[in-house]
Amino acid sequence: MDRFAWTNGLLEMNETLVIQQRGVKLYDGDDKAKLDVGAALLTTHRLIWRDLKNHECCIAVSLSQIIYFEEQAAGIGKSAKIVIHLYPVPSNKEPGPYQHSKFSYIKLSFKEHGQIEFFRRLTEEMTQKRWEKTVPQTVSTATGSQTGKTRAVGIVGIERKIEQKRKETDKNISEAFEDLSQLMVKAKEMVELSRSIANKIKDKQGDITEDETIRFKSYLLSMGIANPVTRETHGSGTHYHMQLANQLGDMLLAPLEGERGGMMALTEVYCLVNRARGMELLSPEDLVNACKMFESMKLPLRLRVFDSGVMVVQLQSHSEEEMIASALDNVTDKGSLTSEEFAKLLGLSVLLSKERLLLAEKMGHLCRDDSVEGLRFYPNLF
Amino acid sequence: MSFEWPWQYNFPPFFTLQPNVDTRQKQLAAWCSLALAYCRHHKLYTLDVMESQESPVFNNKKIERKLSTESIQVVFEELRKKGNLDWLDKNKSRCLVMWRRPEEWGKLIYQWVSKFGMINSVFTLYELTNGDDTEGEEFHGLEEWMLLRSLQALQTEGKAEIISMDDGKGVKFF
Numbered sequence: 312m313d314r315f316a317w318t319n320g321l322l323e324m325n326e327t328l329v330i331q332q333r334g335v336k337l338y339d340g341d342d343k344a345k346l347d348v349g350a351a352l353l354t355t356h357r358l359i360w361r362d363l364k365n366h367e368c369c370i371a372v373s374l375s376q377i378i379y380f381e382e383q384a385a386g387i388g389k390s391a392k393i394v395i396h397l398y399p400v401p402s403n404k405e406p407g408p409y410q411h412s413k414f415s416y417i418k419l420s421f422k423e424h425g426q427i428e429f430f431r432r433l434t435e436e437m438t439q440k441r442w443e444k445t446v447p448q449t450v451s452t453a454t455g456s457q458t459g460k461t462r463a464v465g466i467v468g469i470e471r472k473i474e475q476k477r478k479e480t481d482k483n484i485s486e487a488f489e490d491l492s493q494l495m496v497k498a499k500e501m502v503e504l505s506r507s508i509a510n511k512i513k514d515k516q517g518d519i520t521e522d523e524t525i526r527f528k529s530y531l532l533s534m535g536i537a538n539p540v541t542r543e544t545h546g547s548g549t550h551y552h553m554q555l556a557n558q559l560g561d562m563l564l565a566p567l568e569g570e571r572g573g574m575m576a577l578t579e580v581y582c583l584v585n586r587a588r589g590m591e592l593l594s595p596e597d598l599v600n601a602c603k604m605f606e607s608m609k610l611p612l613r614l615r616v617f618d619s620g621v622m623v624v625q626l627q628s629h630s631e632e633e634m635i636a637s638a639l640d641n642v643t644d645k646g647s648l649t650s651e652e653f654a655k656l657l658g659l660s661v662l663l664s665k666e667r668l669l670l671a672e673k674m675g676h677l678c679r680d681d682s683v684e685g686l687r688f689y690p691n692l693f
Numbered sequence: 694m695s696f697e698w699p700w701q702y703n704f705p706p707f708f709t710l711q712p713n714v715d716t717r718q719k720q721l722a723a724w725c726s727l728a729l730a731y732c733r734h735h736k737l738y739t740l741d742v743m744e745s746q747e748s749p750v751f752n753n754k755k756i757e758r759k760l761s762t763e764s765i766q767v768v769f770e771e772l773r774k775k776g777n778l779d780w781l782d783k784n785k786s787r788c789l790v791m792w793r794r795p796e797e798w799g800k801l802i803y804q805w806v807s808k809f810g811m812i813n814s815v816f817t818l819y820e821l822t823n824g825d826d827t828e829g830e831e832f833h834g835l836e837e838w839m840l841l842r843s844l845q846a847l848q849t850e851g852k853a854e855i856i857s858m859d860d861g862k863g864v865k866f867f
Contacts, residue, residue: 647705672712672713672716673713675713675715675716678706678709678711678713678716678720679706679709679711679712680705680706680708680709680758681709682705682708682709682757682758687705687706689704689705689706691713691716692700692701692704693701693711693716693719693720693723
C-alpha cells in the first residue's frame with residue numbers, strides 16, 4: 312500500500328482514461344486499508360483510486376510498478392478481488408497515505424462488480440505498455456505547491472488540443488480542394504475550346520455542309536454550353552431566371568421539335584440541361600422558376616402542370632386538341648392501348664403517355680378498362 | 694327465344710366504372726337497360742348482389758370481365774332512383790326488381806280490363822294473373838306482391854279498389 316502516492320486525479324498529457332469502476336475498496340495486502348469505498352480508475356499510465364465523497368483524497372500508482380496481477384473469485388460474503396503485486400518502493404516516490412507497509416501487494420475489492428471488465432482492460436494495458444511510448448514529463452503531486460511549470464491540463468490543455476485539431480482539418484480540406492481547383496482550371500480551358508470551335512463554325516458557315524454543322528453543334532451541346540448563365544454573371548432573382556429561360560428556350564427547341572414529340576417531362580429537361588452545362592449546375596428550383604418565365608417572355612415553350620402534378624415543358628404550338636386527337640387516333644387504330652404500349656408507339660416516357668391518355672379520357676374521347684391485366688384505354692363508344 | 698346481348702356487353706370498358714362523369718352516365722344507363730331486359734327475359738323478381746355477380750349479366754366469361762360488387766350496387770342504386778328497384782334490407786344486399794314500374798303495370802291491367810268491358814266488375818287476384826282470360830297478356834304470371842303494388846298504384850289514381858274477400862283479396866275496377 313506504501314507504493315501509492317497522492318495525486319490531484321488529473322490526467323497527464325497523452326494519458327487517457329481506460330475504464331472507471333465505482334464501489335472499489337482497497338486492501339493493504341490482506342488487511343483492509345484505512346480508506347473508504349471509492350472509484351478505481353485505470354488509465355494508460357496509472358491505476359488511480361479516488362474517495363467517493365472526498366474527491367481531494369486521490370491516490371495513484373504507476374502501471375510500470377506492477378509485477379503481475381491475478382483474480383480472486385468472490386465467495387460467500389466476500390466480493391471479487393484483483394490482487395496486484397508491486398515492485399519495491401522507488402526512492403524518488405512522492406508522499407502517499409502509507410509510509411510503510413509489510414505487504415508487497417494490494418487488493419482491489421469490487422463491491423459493485425465490474426471486476427471482469429476491469430481485469431480484462433488491465434491485462435490489455437499491461438501487455439500494450441502504452442506508458443512506455445510517452446512517459447509523462449512531470450510527476451504530479453497532490454499538494455502542487457512546488458509546481459510552477461505550465462502543464463497541459465485544464466482549459467489551456469483543451470484549447471491547445473482544439474487548435475491542433477483545427478490545423479489538421481485545415482490541411483486536409485485544402486488538400487482535398489486542390490484537385491477540384493485544378494479541375495476548374497481545366498474546365499475553363501474546355502469551355503474556351505468549345506467557344507472557339509463555335510466561332511469557327513460561324514466563320515466557315517459556307518465551307519462545311521449543314522449536316523456537319525449540326526453534328527458539331529450536337530457535340531458542343533453534349534460537351535457543354537459555351538457560356539452558361541450563372542448567378543455570378545447575371546445576379547439572382549427575376550433577371551437571372553429570365554436569362555435562364557432564354558437559354559433554355561434556345562436549347563430545348565431543337566429536341567422538342569425533333570424526336571421528343573413536342574413534350575418533355577421536367578425531370579428530363581433537368582437532366583438534359585445539367586448535362587449540357589457540365590459545370591455550374593442548375594438547381595431544380597431555378598429550373599422551375601425559369602420555365603415559369605416562358606409565357607411572359609413570349610418564348611415558344613410552355614410549362615404545363617398536369618392534374619396529377621407532373622410537370623412538362625411543351626411547345627406552344629403543341630396544342631391540346633392535337634394531342635388528344637393523336638391519342639384517340641392511336642387507340643382507335645389499335646383497338647385498345649395501355650400507357651406502356653402508347654409510350655412505345657410514340658417514343659415518349661410512360662408517365663407522359665399516361666397523362667395524354669388520361670387527358671383524352673377526361674375530355675370524353677376515351678374510356679378505360681381496369682382489369683387484372685392492367686389499365687387499358689378504349690375509344691369511348693358509349 | 695334467346696336473350697340478345699347489347700353491343701356493350703362485349704366491350705371490356707363496360708365492366709369498369711368510368712371516372713369521366715358523362716361517360717359514366719351513359720355507361721350506367723346502358724347497364725340499367727341491360728339489367729332490366731335480362732330480368733324481364735328470365736322473369737326475375739328478386740336479385741342478390743353477391744349472387745348476381747356470378748350471373749351472366751354482370752359476368753362475361755367470354756371476355757373475362759365482371760362487374761365488381763361495388764359497381765353492381767351503383768347500378769342497382771341507379772335503378773332504384775328510376776323507380777325500378779327496391780332494396781329488401783338495409784345492407785343493400787338483396788332487392789326487388791320491377792322491370793316495369795307499378796304504375797306501368799297498373800296501366801297495362803286497366804287497359805286490358807277496359808278492352809274487355811269489365812269495368813265495374815270484381816276480380817280475384819289469382820284470376821288476374823293465372824286465369825284463362827289473361828293468358829297471353831304480359832302480366833300473366835306476375836308475382837302477387839308486384840300485382841298488389843300495381844293495383845295500389847291504380848287505387849291512388851282512383852281507377853280501382855282493393856277489397857278483402859273470403860279466400861284472399863279481390864279488386865274492383867272503376
